[in-house]
Amino acid sequence: MKGAVAWRRRLLDWFDRHRRHLPWRATTDPYRLWVAETLAQQTQAARAAAYYERFVERFPTVEALAAADLAEVLKQWEGLGYYQRARRLHEAARQACAERGGALPRAAAEWRRLPGVGDYTAAAVASMAFGEPVAAIDGNVRRVLSRVAATEIGDSLARQLAVTRALAQALVAGARPGDVNQALMELGATVCRPRRPRCDACPLAAACAARRAALTTIYPLRPPRKARPARPFACLLIQCDDRRLVVRRMATKLLGGLWEFPTIACREGEDCRAAAERGLRDLGLPCRRIQPGTALTHDFTHFRQTLQTFLVEVEAAGDPAGVEAQWATEARLAELPLTQVARRLVSRAGLGAGRGLTGR
Numbered sequence: 001m002k003g004a005v006a007w008r009r010r011l012l013d014w015f016d017r018h019r020r021h022l023p024w025r026a027t028t029d030p031y032r033l034w035v036a037e038t039l040a041q042q043t044q045a046a047r048a049a050a051y052y053e054r055f056v057e058r059f060p061t062v063e064a065l066a067a068a069d070l071a072e073v074l075k076q077w078e079g080l081g082y083y084q085r086a087r088r089l090h091e092a093a094r095q096a097c098a099e100r101g102g103a104l105p106r107a108a109a110e111w112r113r114l115p116g117v118g119d120y121t122a123a124a125v126a127s128m129a130f131g132e133p134v135a136a137i138d139g140n141v142r143r144v145l146s147r148v149a150a151t152e153i154g155d156s157l158a159r160q161l162a163v164t165r166a167l168a169q170a171l172v173a174g175a176r177p178g179d180v181n182q183a184l185m186e187l188g189a190t191v192c193r194p195r196r197p198r199c200d201a202c203p204l205a206a207a208c209a210a211r212r213a214a215l216t217t218i219y220p221l222r223p224p225r226k227a228r229p230a231r232p233f234a235c236l237l238i239q240c241d242d243r244r245l246v247v248r249r250m251a252t253k254l255l256g257g258l259w260e261f262p263t264i265a266c267r268e269g270e271d272c273r274a275a276a277e278r279g280l281r282d283l284g285l286p287c288r289r290i291q292p293g294t295a296l297t298h299d300f301t302h303f304r305q306t307l308q309t310f311l312v313e314v315e316a317a318g319d320p321a322g323v324e325a326q327w328a329t330e331a332r333l334a335e336l337p338l339t340q341v342a343r344r345l346v347s348r349a350g351l352g353a354g355r356g357l358t359g360r
């Protein structure tokens with residue numbers, strides 16, 4: 001592609017001078033890069049760095065990760081959301097150890113065969129650890145290159161993606177492909193930001209079609225956003241002395257393996273109070289008192305959960321029916337891998353050990 005050699009050189013010069021010091025930048029260990037890239041898809045680099053340090057200290061090798069209990073892995077992941085990614089990472093580590101004796105793949109195409117490893121992660125690790133000239137296109141890279149290439153406004157999203165991919169591939173097809181990928185990601189994260197890009201500081205400014213046309217912020221083109229449906233739930237904060245009942249989500253469900261306060265989806269036409277009482281009956285726990293608590297919302301990819309909590313006192317800490325459960329003190333709650341909603345509820349005033357239904 002015309003101009004690719006000069007653009008690559010400018011990009012790498014810029015990266016050598018301006019790259020942030022992130023803990024995985026000093027390694028070519030494919031396991032560590034794989035962990036880093038998986039974490040970096042969940043959150044911003046600075047936050048991912050803190051998780052990365054803890055994660056590789058606790059699981060320094062793929063063998064250590066494979067040997068760990070899933071609960072430990074989920075605990076390290078807690079707060080990042082999208083726990084399916086952590087489960088797949090653990091599953092892939094086990095698969096690599098069982099089938100390859102812990103040897104990780106070299107080529108991106110081989111990485112893709114591991115559970116949970118998509119095009120982006122496969123390309124990122126193969127290029128950074130082994131120098132394979134394959135483009136890793138995340139949201140940051142897509143934004144940068146869609147602006148540089150700035151296809152016509154009326155062009156389809158598919159055409160824009162194809163142009164962006166071709167440009168990315170041309171840029172990595174030369175010296176230091178791993179650094180080119182990282183430079184593009186870094187540029188998107190720090191200079192070519194979604195709003196108010198810092199074009200004056202950009203090494204690709206001279207080549208950027210969107211900048212020339214003063215149309216930077218309309219790129220990348222996006223499909224129309226669908227409204228996220230709201231779904232109501234009742235959440236039972238069941239207390240007996242200084243303990244709260246938590247239940248484990250089934251492994252096959254969204255957020256499987258994590259612990260939460262019993263949460264009941266309202267049926268069509270059912271209000272939250274009725275759903276809460278139905279949930280209590282299903283658990284088979286004799287209730288002494290129930291009263292509504294706070295309400296909160298939590299966004300998942302495909303829906304918005306609207307949650308009404310109910311503070312419940314029971315006669316005795318019996319075994320609830322049909323669920324894997326435990327009565328947890330505040331200290332125990334701190335140790336368990338909880339869903340994000342449960343962690344939010346724990347950190348709210350009134351849910352600590354020894355507090356009554358009113359939180360006083």
Ligand code: SF4
Nearest residue numbers: 192197199202205208
């Ligand atoms: S010139 Fe501006 S819009 Fe174009 S790539 Fe650089 S920062 Fe982004």
